Amino acid sequence: MDKVEIDALDTELSKLYSLEPVHFIKVNKTIEPLRRVATHFLIESYTEREWKELLNYYYLNTTYKFLTEKPGEVFRIHFFNEKEKSYLGFITLKPIPEPLFILSFIYPNFEALIPLWKNYKVLEGLDVEDKIFVMTYDRDVHLQDKKISIKTLAFYAQDDMVLACAHADILMLTKFLNKKWNTPEVRIGDILEGYSFFKLKQIPTKGLNIYQINEIFHANGYTMRYFNIEEQGLSHKDTFFVINSMLESSIPVYLFLKRCNEHTYEYHVVLIIGHTLNEKTGQKKYLIYDDSGALFEWLNKPRTFIGLVSEEELKHFLHSIFIYEPERVYLSSLHILENFNKKHKDVFPKAEEKFNRMLLIHNSKAKAFFKTEKLFVYKIPFHKNKNFEHNDKELIRFIKTNQPHYVWLLEFNFDKRPLYLVADPTKHKDTVFTPFYNFAVATKDKISLLYGG
């Protein structure tokens, strides 16, 4: 098949599935941010591992007629903007005539989409002056005789029979971390077989219990922290400090939401994958992947696969968070914050006024950043009567010697000049010393682990 104008998408889908265009309302709404900026599309068949797994667990036992030529194949639809000569990414659709659940993956190409989303105001709540920062990894797409490299984060939609939102978000989170952080690969089978607690018949899915989610993560080699905002009495400030630290580190946040109905509670889970920032007003909104669109519906927003939600809006539904911390990170962002607040309190109130963000980074990236961007390095003396001085020695020692796999960076803003402190996450949690290194670095530019701007 060749490229076809976007207006013909419903007709082509109707032909493929032998259904009416009205049946594709849900999938059309979900992919709206792609469809609205596309001028053309192209459909091909594509072998998809996750579909093969779903076939094995459920769909092969049904009477559905599969619409692709070979088992294991889905329909893959590529989207293009011919005016901008850009490739926007692709979606995959299951080959079964069950239109509410045909959507499988969306692989948006953020490199091409971000400028278009800004120009055409595609995301509700996005202002022209907002910068968008999103977690991405590089993925090659093979399209006929061409290879296209995209910056993406895979979105996966639940089928509500084998997988619910809890499963879909585990799949999205682990797929991203596997590509970006080299963590273990997790398949649908690893999720379904990854727990024993409270296990009942799995199909149709009843969703997952928080204990089961925890079991699945640990069974697959993911060391997680759990924060329950209400039960732990976490302040909103601390909650968003943890969320923001993970986002800046390029680690998606697995976020539990709770909505109070008249006599019951409804729970849902989404992934936070980035944020916007208006530098003039300082206003920030969170970029969220919502596999069913339930959160967006609670907020009366369009049920698209990706959306923007402010801190104020999230506050009403926040229940708890799971965050991934690599195994060798023993001190969490809150441990480091407590060390800073309790031991280095001579810097307050200045620290509160100047604090910008905190992030976890591979030591080699921190070393490379400081090497190229350093303006001034301040050496901090360990003993009294030793002079505080401008001195590169400690930074050079940091760069040239073996360091923990990951380090925490604390960033402070002095007008436009950032200042960084570095903390070691492998220290004992009860250290009577400080996890901070004895140097501070003022740099020319800021470090970013997210794509965009």
Next chain:
Amino acid sequence: MEKKDVDKELKEIEEFVQAFSKFFQLAEENPEEYMNRVKDYLQSVRELDAKEQMALSKAINIWVK
């Protein structure tokens, strides 16, 4: 930025770093204050860790769909 602004900013940064660095010398300069800070930290970090464990135990009935 004008030179006087740059100088002001650098002075601000230096004051900040000096204030941050005080804890590094506190054990020698003021042992009592040093121990108070360490105790404050130990207390808060113990609460933090205990709360994480308790929070998970209270989540037993939560199902996400």
